[in-house]
Amino acid sequence: MVSLPILNRIPVSAAFGQIFPTPKRWAIGPPTTWVHRSIGHVELTGAVGLGYNQGMTHIPLYGTTHPAQTGAAREQVPKRSLLELTQEEMTDYVKSLGQPAYRARQIWDWIYKRYAADFASMTNLPAALRARLDAEATVSPLTPIAEVVSADRNTQKVLFQLPDGQSIEAVLMLYERRRTLCISSQAGCGMGCTFCATAQGGLARNLTAGEIVAQVLYFARYLATPHAPPAMEVDRPTHVTNIVLMGMGEPMHNYKNVWTALRRLTDPEAFGLGARHITLSTVGLIPMIDRMAEEGLQIGLAVSLHAPNDEIRSQLVPINRRYPVAELLAAVQRYIEKTHRRVTFEYALMRGINDSPELALELAQKLKPLLCHVNVIPLNPIPDSPYQPTSDTETRRFVQILNENGVPATVRLRRGIEINAGCGQLRRAMAA
Numbered sequence: 345m346v347s348l349p350i351l352n353r354i355p356v357s358a359a360f361g362q363i364f365p366t367p368k369r370w371a372i373g374p375p376t377t378w379v380h381r382s383i384g385h386v387e388l389t390g391a392v393g394l395g396y397n398q399g400m401t402h403i404p405l406y407g408t409t410h411p412a413q414t415g416a417a418r419e420q421v422p423k424r425s426l427l428e429l430t431q432e433e434m435t436d437y438v439k440s441l442g443q444p445a446y447r448a449r450q451i452w453d454w455i456y457k458r459y460a461a462d463f464a465s466m467t468n469l470p471a472a473l474r475a476r477l478d479a480e481a482t483v484s485p486l487t488p489i490a491e492v493v494s495a496d497r498n499t500q501k502v503l504f505q506l507p508d509g510q511s512i513e514a515v516l517m518l519y520e521r522r523r524t525l526c527i528s529s530q531a532g533c534g535m536g537c538t539f540c541a542t543a544q545g546g547l548a549r550n551l552t553a554g555e556i557v558a559q560v561l562y563f564a565r566y567l568a569t570p571h572a573p574p575a576m577e578v579d580r581p582t583h584v585t586n587i588v589l590m591g592m593g594e595p596m597h598n599y600k601n602v603w604t605a606l607r608r609l610t611d612p613e614a615f616g617l618g619a620r621h622i623t624l625s626t627v628g629l630i631p632m633i634d635r636m637a638e639e640g641l642q643i644g645l646a647v648s649l650h651a652p653n654d655e656i657r658s659q660l661v662p663i664n665r666r667y668p669v670a671e672l673l674a675a676v677q678r679y680i681e682k683t684h685r686r687v688t689f690e691y692a693l694m695r696g697i698n699d700s701p702e703l704a705l706e707l708a709q710k711l712k713p714l715l716c717h718v719n720v721i722p723l724n725p726i727p728d729s730p731y732q733p734t735s736d737t738e739t740r741r742f743v744q745i746l747n748e749n750g751v752p753a754t755v756r757l758r759r760g761i762e763i764n765a766g767c768g769q770l771r772r773a774m775a776a
């Protein structure tokens with residue numbers, strides 16, 4: 345991390361330029377406050393906007409150089425992430441340090457029950473052990489490099505940097521009773537959906553199980569810390585209530601690591617969130633849907649459908665050429681028969697592409713036999729894309745046709761549109 349005094353010594357515009365070397369989409373006004381000095385980042389408030397998405401109220405810039413731009417950072421050997429370890433592996437590791445086995449349980453609880461961000465806060469560990477752990481390991485493998493809060497202060501998006509310089513996004517959405525976290529499963533994505541910002545950069549790599557878990561722990565820590573910046577509108581409860589794997593990446597394409605993370609997140613001995621409060625979204629990798637049906641964990645399944653027939657869907661979701669609509673719906677039927685769980689279909693409405701009444705009727709006829717619900721989603725538009733969102737009137741009509749033909753459907757609130765809350769959008773804007 346660059347120390348804040350260094351940032352203080354250079355003009356804000358220069359600091360900004362160091363972090364985002366070509367900030368042509370960014371307009372930034374004079375900073376009015378510098379806060380959070382103790383945790384090493386600065387907050388800029390005032391006239392701040394993000395190019396084509398004006399309306400943002402708040403862009404804290406973390407006091408780090410962008411590791412992707414510093415060769416030295418890349419050459420550093422990453423510390424061992426303890427989030428990759430099972431309880432047994434944690435015990436082995438602690439013993440390898442010459443410590444008694446019960447220290448493993450103490451560290452485990454600090455990570456998963458008290459959301460510790462570092463070893464210094466693990467106050468029941470001996471100081472020498474804390475120093476040794478700090479030298480060679482980490483419990484915070486993700487570095488937040490940008491953070492944006494929506495104008496209504498109900499949605500917060502964080503861009504994280506991974507130890508190898510890749511970046512991923514996660515979004516926290518505050519509702520009256522829920523605190524829903526949308527997390528990423530891959531850095532980038534190889535599925536190539538034509539309406540998606542993440543697809544445009546392709547797949548960099550799978551996230552490790554620890555990197556998936558780390559996103560949740562970051563926000564759990566934020567929610568559990570009274571008055572932690574940034575301020576948000578709704579009073580914060582102290583825990584994450586729901587998780588959706590709908591961020592960057594196709595979770596079924598990183599199956600092993602995703603399910604290792606899901607077991608950690610649902611394990612009462614670890615993070616302990618009820619499986620029914622977690623939803624995994626897929627574009628429809630059929631063999632993995634069949635595999636998920638055998639997992640015995642009550643994780644919800646959401647399928648990104650976006651069209652009722654192969655002709656349109658193959659244009660939007662290229663993997664449809666391999667797993668066409670009829671075979672996908674048959675796999676969903678098998679899943680329902682096996683798990684007795686209702687499946688959600690995601691349907692992003694795009695003007696003139698997949699939003700006609702005829703297509704709504706075709707969709708209803710195909711989904712009616714299934715125990716399902718349709719989330720109709722107004723498209724989060726991305727710059728330079730041919731796809732535009734459907735009007736509110738047409739959206740309501742689409743939903744009405746589904747409902748009148750026996751398929752439960754609702755419009756999902758579009759959250760954080762002005763902060764690039766659609767998956768991959770903040771990362772893309774930052775790179776522009």
Ligand code: SF4
Nearest residue numbers: 533535537540543593
């Ligand atoms: S919509 Fe999802 S599966 Fe498709 S490219 Fe984007 S991240 Fe990947």
